[in-house]
Every structure is written in structure tokens, then in C-alpha cells.
Amino acid sequence: MRALLISIGLCALAGCTVPQGSQVRLTQPTTQLPVEQLQVLFWDNPTRTDRFRRMEDYFAGHEVTADRTPRVLAVGAPFAPALAAEIDRYLDDSGAAGIMVLQDGLVRYERYGLAFGPEARWTSFSVAKSFTSTLLGAAIKDGAIASIDDPVTRYLPALAGTAYDGVSVRQLATMTSGVKWNEDYADPDSDVARMLLVEPVADESQAVTYARQLTREAPAGAKWVYKTLETNLLGDLVTAATGRSLADYAKEKIVDPAGFAGDLFWMTDLTGGNIGGCCLSLRLSDYARFGQWVLEGGQPAVPAGWFGQAGGPAVEFAQNPGFGYGYQWWTYPGGNFGGQGIFGQSITLLPEQGVVVAIVSSWPKATERDRSMARLALMQRIAAAAD
Numbered sequence: 001m002r003a004l005l006i007s008i009g010l011c012a013l014a015g016c017t018v019p020q021g022s023q024v025r026l027t028q029p030t031t032q033l034p035v036e037q038l039q040v041l042f043w044d045n046p047t048r049t050d051r052f053r054r055m056e057d058y059f060a061g062h063e064v065t066a067d068r069t070p071r072v073l074a075v076g077a078p079f080a081p082a083l084a085a086e087i088d089r090y091l092d093d094s095g096a097a098g099i100m101v102l103q104d105g106l107v108r109y110e111r112y113g114l115a116f117g118p119e120a121r122w123t124s125f126s127v128a129k130s131f132t133s134t135l136l137g138a139a140i141k142d143g144a145i146a147s148i149d150d151p152v153t154r155y156l157p158a159l160a161g162t163a164y165d166g167v168s169v170r171q172l173a174t175m176t177s178g179v180k181w182n183e184d185y186a187d188p189d190s191d192v193a194r195m196l197l198v199e200p201v202a203d204e205s206q207a208v209t210y211a212r213q214l215t216r217e218a219p220a221g222a223k224w225v226y227k228t229l230e231t232n233l234l235g236d237l238v239t240a241a242t243g244r245s246l247a248d249y250a251k252e253k254i255v256d257p258a259g260f261a262g263d264l265f266w267m268t269d270l271t272g273g274n275i276g277g278c279c280l281s282l283r284l285s286d287y288a289r290f291g292q293w294v295l296e297g298g299q300p301a302v303p304a305g306w307f308g309q310a311g312g313p314a315v316e317f318a319q320n321p322g323f324g325y326g327y328q329w330w331t332y333p334g335g336n337f338g339g340q341g342i343f344g345q346s347i348t349l350l351p352e353q354g355v356v357v358a359i360v361s362s363w364p365k366a367t368e369r370d371r372s373m374a375r376l377a378l379m380q381r382i383a384a385a386a387d
Contacts, residue, residue, distance in 0.1 A: 024062040024247040027265065031057050048343070049097070049114050049362045055123045055281050061267040062247035062274060064255055071259025071289050076106025083385050084109060090378050094371055095344060095363045097122060098284040102292055102356040103386050112284070114362060121265060121281040122360035125341030128266070129231045131254060132276040133310055133328035134294070135238050135246060136173060137302035138253040144241040145169065155237045158208050163216045169237065171220050172230050173327040174314045178218035179211075181227040185342070185366050195229050200270045207232035207276075224315045224325060228277040231328060235276020246274035253301040258293035260286040278341075284360055291338075291347045291356035311337035311349070332376075334383070342366035348379050353386035 043051065051058060078084060079101075087109055091099050097116035101109040116122065124131075139145045145155065148170045153160045155169075167177045182190040195210040207229055217223070235246050242249055247266040255264055260282070267279035274280075282290075294307055313324030313331040322333030331337045338348035344361025357379060363371055 024064050024245060024251065026268075027056055027061050027063050029056075029058050029060060045095075045362065045364060052097070052123045052343070052360075052362055053116055053120050055267065055279070056121075056265045059267050059279075061265050061279075062245060063263055063265050064247050064251040066262050066264075067256045067259045069259065070261035071292075073102065073105070073107050073285060073289070076103060076108050079108055079382075079385055083381060086381060087111070087378065090374065094361060094374060096359055096361045098358075098360050100284050100288045100358045101382060102288050104354045105292055108386075110284075116284075116360070118285060119262065119283065121262060121283055123279060123281045123341075123345070124287070124339075125278055125343060125345050126228070126231075127287070127339040127341040127345045127347060128276070128278050128280045129228075129328040130339035130347070131250060131280060131290070132231055132235045132238065132246065133173060134298060134302060135249050135253060136169070136234060136327065137298070137306040137310060138249065139238050139241050141301065141303045141306075142242070145238075148173065152233070152237065155240045156208060156233065158204055159211060159233075162212050163214045164211055164233070167220045169234075170314075170327075172234050172237070173310075174224070174325060175227050175230050176221050176224050176315060177227075177230060178216050178220045178223055179214050179225075179227070179230075180217035181214070181225050181229065183226050183228065192228055195232075196269055205232070205236045205271050205273055206269055207236055231277030232275060234328070235274060238276070239273060246276060247280075254290065254293075257299070257301050258286075258289050260289055262286055284358055287347050287358040287360070288356055291349055291358060295349050295351060295354065295356060332379075336379070336383075344371060344375075346375065350379070350383050350386070353383050355382060355386050357382060 087099060091111055091113050097114040098112045140148060149168050152164050152167050152169055152172055159165060163179045164177060171177050183192045184190040185192060187193060196206050198206050198210045200206055201209045211233060239245060262283040265281040266274045269275050298307055310327035311329045312326050314326050316324040324331040329337045330340055335352060336350050338346055340346045343366055344363040346359045348357040
């Protein structure tokens with residue numbers, strides 16, 4: 001993650017451009033931070049809280065406009081005072097900047113903290129993975145990707161002869177490629193810390209360039225390992241198949257059909273492409289709109305029943321019964337699923353109750369078990385109250 005953000009910040013210096021014919025606008029940072037200040041894992045709390053709401057001021061990216069007729073989120077019945085107070089306490093104690101709860105498309109809870117507000121944007125981190133997965137579904141429906149079981153090399157031929165030779169699109173989407181990887185954010189020598197420091201190669205994404213040096217540790221499909229690189233490759237694959245940037249494709253396939261009320265910002269790396277595994281920014285209400293649209297089936301963008309597959313446990317975690325991983329979605333007990341990002345970003349879908357819970361945060365650490373468990377407990381309380 002540290003290297004990822006250093007690379008993003010350097011994009012402006014590398015001359016990143018928007019492909020001709022794109023519907024997106026290239027944005028450049030208004031403040032050029034020293035390289036050492038681009039290390040998001042080491043920002044202090046005040047800096048993190050300030051910058052998470054305006055990442056476009058510091059990093060290059062693509063911006064697409066809101067839907068011309070946004071989805072109206074009408075106010076529904078509030079939760080009982082005891083539950084509302086519990087959510088209030090969670091927001092205050094957890095470092096959350098905002099929480100919105102929808103049921104049947106109606107707002108049952110909405111509150112902000114950390115001087116954040118309804119018309120500001122907040123960064124997503126790995127919640128972006130679930131957006132990239134949705135664009136995969138759209139590309140399949142459009143016929144740009146013939147089958148999720150196609151070999152990755154059909155769309156990214158530069159991976160032929162690498163550890164990704166013989167890996168399917170499905171295995172990339174479920175992070176079961178069998179390719180060896182280290183996602184330790186605290187280790188400066190980990191793969192995730194180095195993947196976007198690789199020297200860009202002409203006509204090749206940085207993700208593909210880095211993937212060339214990786215080795216295999218298990219047969220394809222045999223082992224799950226969380227790898228942000230694989231979502232970056234998935235984004236590259238969608239871009240290669242459709243001929244469109246992720247931000248441009250998202251305008252047609254997510255922003256407009258889901259009815260976003262605010263503009264979407266999606267960061268770019270040194271090659272000028274959107275980072276499939278990270279770093280789009282939205283209003284809290286638009287994270288909730290995305291979740292509601294997904295809950296309703298994501299039409300007309302994705303194949304019918306897509307989220308039943310994408311949000312189902314393609315991989316089950318034996319050590320945590322009921323939990324697993326789908327196509328870039330985390331899966332939870334009771335048929336629930338969601339997107340998660342470091343520092344406390346999440347969209348949680350409770351299909352049986354018709355509930356969407358969107359949370360944006362500034363946790364003191366990238367991942368924290370106690371805060372994750374507190375969030376899970378809150379989801380359980382909300383589910384019980386919504387029955």
C-alpha cells in the first residue's frame with residue numbers, strides 16, 4: 001500500500017492521459033506531497049482524516065460525473081432509540097466518518113462524524129475491488145469476455161509463459177490463482193509494497209510487469225491468498241476486453257444505473273490506468289446506492305443472477321465457518337456479503353432483510369481485529385432489528 005500510493009502520486013509526473021473517446025476527465029493533484037508523505041499507512045490520525053475526504057487533491061485519477069437523474073433516497077422509519085444509540089456509539093468509538101443504513105431502499109439511519117458531510121467524498125481502498133468485479137460481470141454480459149472460465153492469457157497475452165499461464169478469469173476473480181504472494185502492508189519488502197514501484201514498460205500495465213516475476217506455490221484453483229495485484233490484473237483484463245478505462249466503463253455500468261448523486265473519482269497508477277484493486281472515492285450515500293443497486297440485481301449492467309454468484313462463497317474459510325470469498329466480495333453467514341477496505345471502509349449487504357450498511361472511516365490502523373469484530377456485531381444487531 002505504501003508503494004501503491006507513492007506510485008499514484010508520481011502519475012502526474014509520468015504524463016498519464018485519458019484514452020481518446022473516454023467519457024472521463026483526467027485530474028491532477030493540486031498539492032504535490034513529498035514522497036515520504038504519500039505513505040498512507042504512516043499518516044497520523046489528523047492527516048488521515050483530512051486527506052481521506054479529498055484524495056483527488058493529492059493523487060492523479062479519472063473523474064466521471066454523477067447520474068443526471070440520481071436515485072432518490074427517501075427517509076424511512078428510524079430505528080428504535082436503543083439501536084440508534086448503539087450505532088451512534090459505534091460511530092463515535094470506531095473512528096467512523098459516516099454510516100448510512102438503508103432498508104428496502106429507504107434511509108433508516110444516517111449520521112456523520114470527523115467533520116465529514118453528505119456532499120463530500122471519502123476514499124474506498126479495497127471496496128473498489130467489488131466495483132471492479134461488477135465491471136467484470138458487465139463485460140461478460142456485453143460479450144467482451146466470453147466466459148469467466150476463459151484463460152486470463154486470452155485477454156492479457158503478455159502473461160503467457162508466466163505464473164499466470166493456465167489461470168482462469170474465475171480463479172483471478174476469486175484469488176485462487178496459486179501464485180505466491182505477500183500482502184503484508186507493514187513489510188516494505190512485501191509484494192504489495194513493491195508492485196507499483198516496478199519500472200513501467202511501454203504498452204504494458206505495471207500489474208502485468210510485476211506479475212512476470214512471480215512464481216507459483218500451488219496448482220491453479222487449489223489455494224486462496226488475498227492479492228491486490230490480482231484485482232489490478234482483473235481491472236487490466238476488463239480494460240483490455242472492453243477497450244475502455246475502468247472509470248469510463250463504470251460511468252455507463254454503475255454510476256448511471258445505480259443513480260449516483262455525486263461524481264466518482266478513481267485513482268490512476270504510473271501507466272495512467274485505473275487501479276482495479278483500490279482507490280475510488282464517493283459520497284457515503286453513493287456507496288449505499290451502489291449496495292442497494294447490487295441488492296436489486298444490478299440491472300441492466302450485469303447478467304441476471306450475477307450477484308448470487310459473485311456474492312456467494314466460491315471459497316469457504318474452514319477456520320471461520322460461514323465466512324468466505326466470492327468474486328471480489330467477502331461472504332458472511334446467512335447469505336450476507338460485502339466489500340471491505342483498509343482503515344474501516346465497508347458496504348455490507350443483508351439480502352434477507354433488504355438492508356445495506358455503508359460505512360466510511362479513519363481507523364488508527366489499516367486492519368484491526370477488535371474494530372472488525374465490533375462492526376460484525378453491529379451488523380448482527382441491525383439484521384435482528386430489521387427482521
